Amino acid sequence: MKILANDGISPSGKAKLEAAGFTVDTTKVAQEQLENYIKENNINAILVRSATKVRQDLIDACIDQIKLIGRGGVGMDNIDVDYARSKGIHVINTPAASTRSVAELVFAHLSGMVRFLFDANQKMPLEGETQFKQLKKSYSAGTELQGKTIGIIGFGRIGQEVARIAYGLGMYILAHDRSTLSETLEISFSDGQSISTKVNCVSFEEVLQNSDFISIHVSGAGQTLIGEKEIAMMKDQAGIVNTARGGVVDEEALLKALDSGKLRYAALDVFVNEPTPAMNVLMSPYTSLSPHIGAATLEAQDRIGEELAEQIIDLLAVEAE
Numbered sequence: 410m411k412i413l414a415n416d417g418i419s420p421s422g423k424a425k426l427e428a429a430g431f432t433v434d435t436t437k438v439a440q441e442q443l444e445n446y447i448k449e450n451n452i453n454a455i456l457v458r459s460a461t462k463v464r465q466d467l468i469d470a471c472i473d474q475i476k477l478i479g480r481g482g483v484g485m486d487n488i489d490v491d492y493a494r495s496k497g498i499h500v501i502n503t504p505a506a507s508t509r510s511v512a513e514l515v516f517a518h519l520s521g522m523v524r525f526l527f528d529a530n531q532k533m534p535l536e537g538e539t540q541f542k543q544l545k546k547s548y549s550a551g552t553e554l555q556g557k558t559i560g561i562i563g564f565g566r567i568g569q570e571v572a573r574i575a576y577g578l579g580m581y582i583l584a585h586d587r588s589t590l591s592e593t594l595e596i597s598f599s600d601g602q603s604i605s606t607k608v609n610c611v612s613f614e615e616v617l618q619n620s621d622f623i624s625i626h627v628s629g630a631g632q633t634l635i636g637e638k639e640i641a642m643m644k645d646q647a648g649i650v651n652t653a654r655g656g657v658v659d660e661e662a663l664l665k666a667l668d669s670g671k672l673r674y675a676a677l678d679v680f681v682n683e684p685t686p687a688m689n690v691l692m693s694p695y696t697s698l699s700p701h702i703g704a705a706t707l708e709a710q711d712r713i714g715e716e717l718a719e720q721i722i723d724l725l726a727v728e729a730e
């Protein structure tokens with residue numbers, strides 16, 4: 410069977426598929442050439458990330474050949490999933506592969522924020538030589554993460570991984586999820602030992618009122634969870650981290666709260682108007698920013714390729730017998 414990995418696949422994923430007898434083609438075929446390429450090269454499965462679109466017209470055109478569509482990553486907005494499934498085509502993705510990567514990015518932002526590194530990294534090249542003492546003074550009121558409370562809104566895969574790391578740092582956890590009352594977390598150490606601990610979820614309001622930092626990990630696009638009213642309920646000088654979806658935090662309300670000193674800092678990996686975020690969000694002196702790189706680690710790429718390979722082997726190797 411032949412697989413076209415149109416947006417690439419990790420070497421480890423490719424090797425796994427090839428070891429199971431699949432042929433993996435990593436040619437990057439232009440969107441408008443896909444139909445011809447799939448037909449001429451007898452492709453049976455197509456793997457995409459977010460760039461390639463697999464819409465109804467392509468599915469119809471290649472219905473006799475394509476048995477599986479795979480999305481490396483979470484969101485499947487670029488695939489007509491229901492239509493493909495209604496035609497008997499397997500549609501798979503890898504929702505867990507980037508969990509750790511996103512959770513670690515939360516702490517990259519948090520650790521930097523509490524010591525003002527986002528600002529220091531910009532000012533040191535410009536003023537470090539002439540204003541060293543002044544800069545040192547302006548960043549002298551940093552804080553530690555240990556002993557602080559992190560509020561986690563959305564206690565699924567990533568929210569739980571954030572909690573595991575937070576426990577390791579000696580933080581307190583307040584978690585809220587609309588459909589989870591409690592979770593028992595397994596925390597593994599590099600020496601092979603592990604412990605398990607139960608987290609009882611609390612109300613949204615309790616998280617808002619009692620957290621030093623709030624990190625958002627809800628699923629689902631389009632909902633604004635934190636606006637002016639919710640920010641007013643938060644502790645003074647708290648921080649917010651949003652790696653979930655642009656707009657889950659109302660950007661205007663956030664900027665207002667940062668400018669007024671109600672909130673001390675915020676970290677954003679996702680933005681309302683990607684890929685052209687609002688300039689006033691980008692220019693805020695209180696924000697630690699990254700361009701939607703939560704899932705972008707080499708380890709996650711490997712896991713994505715390997716998870717796709719395992720599912721394909723399970724689904725298609727059996728059919729090929």
Ligand code: NAD
Pocket residue numbers: 483504507508511562563564565566567568585586587588589626627628629632634652653654678679701702703704705
């Ligand atoms: P998940 O489905 O495992 O967990 C999401 C949790 O949020 C669920 O338990 C759900 O019940 C809860 N939830 C949904 N809406 C809620 C609400 N209004 N109030 C309270 N709880 C709510 O998802 P996940 O894998 O943990 O991903 C979480 C988020 O991270 C998603 O929005 C995803 O798009 C985002 N994400 C971002 C990146 C990035 O690059 N920044 C990468 C991967 C995922």
